[in-house]
Amino acid sequence: MSDLRSGNLGPYSLKDRVAVITGGSSGIGAASAQRLAELGARIVIGYNTGRDRAEALAARLPGSGHVSLHLPVTDSAAIRAAAAEVESRCGRADVLVNSAGTTRAVPHGDLDAMDDETFDRILVTNVRGPFAVIRAFAPLLRRGGDAVVVNISSLAAVRGNGSSVAYCASKAGLDTMAVSLARVLAPEIRIINISPAGVDTDFVPGRSREGFLRHVAQSPLKTVCQPDDVAMAVVAAVTHLRLVTGTTLLVDGGAHL
Known part of the structure; x- marks a missing residue:
């Protein structure tokens, strides 16, 4: 019986656990890889072109x-092949970070x-992609x-105000999908979404530094969110939020207020 179902709700140990991270070569994915590895996890860094x-x-x-x-x-075929390779090389998967x-950037x-x-590419990558993984x-x-699945979502899903209409729609879909999957994959798998506002990366093509900093200045905490800030939330979701599933956690400096 798992620690969760046995009632042992202490911190989730990452020793000898395997964490698979899509988009793991840069940004939030790379920061999450670093933090999870520091806690003892073996990391599978998933990449596309990186x-x-x-x-x-x-x-x-x-x-x-x-x-x-x-x-x-x-x-999807490549994803299934990757899952088979993880099973062959690692023998297990305990954490999945999408x-x-x-x-x-397209004006709304x-x-x-x-x-x-462009609309189709965004939805396929941001919604069907995590589902397929x-x-x-x-x-x-x-x-x-x-096991734990953490999906990186966005405040754009809540506010409908982000890099594009399609991006907002895709992250809203990801949040709703987490609710559905948390219900059907329990109790063996928990699903948690982490939703930052703007993060200090080059993720958004066409986003100006000035515009990004202007949005930060308008948030209550007025703090630039770094990839590591999101990675720390990923770690918390995996290791300490043992009774959380089907939930989206905002890591946005209060920008939703």
């Missing part, structure tokens, strides 16, 4: 046994600028009886 970054990160993480793995979230995502009022191809890894996650 192979060199992923391999370099795997080499410098604390601990041992970390691997980089091609895990493109828009290709950090891969995409967007493009310029409907014609949001072409179908969870679907492929679910058997391996269930096996341990006490």
Whole structure:
């Protein structure tokens, strides 16, 4: 019986656990890899085009046994192959962090600028992608009886105000999907979404530094969110929020207020 179902609700130990991170070669994914590795997890750094970054990160993480793995979230066959490789190489998966995502800055009022191809790409990457990864890894996650999936969402899902209409819609879909999956994958797997506001990365093509800092200045805490701030929330969700599932946690400096 898992620690959770046995009533042992102390912190979730990451010693000898395996954490798979999509979009793990940079940004929030890389910061999460660092924090989880520091706590004893073996990290599988999933990447799409960032192979060199992923391999370099795997080499410098604390601990041992970390691997980089091609895990493109828009290709379900490749995702299934990646899950099989994790099973072969690691024998288990205990934590899954869905950090891969995409967007493009398109003014909300310029409907014609949001072409179908861009809209579809954002939804496929940000909604179907995490679903396909969870679907492929679910058997391996269930096996341990006490697994955690953390999806990186966004305050844009709540406010409807982000880099584009499609991005807002995709993150709202991700939040609702977490509720559905938390219900059907329990009790072996918990699902938690982490929703930052703007994060100090180059994730949003076309976003100006000045505009980003202006939004930060308007938030109650007036603090620039770094990838590590989100990574710390990921760690908390995995290790300490033992009775939390189907929930989205805001890490936004109070920007929703």
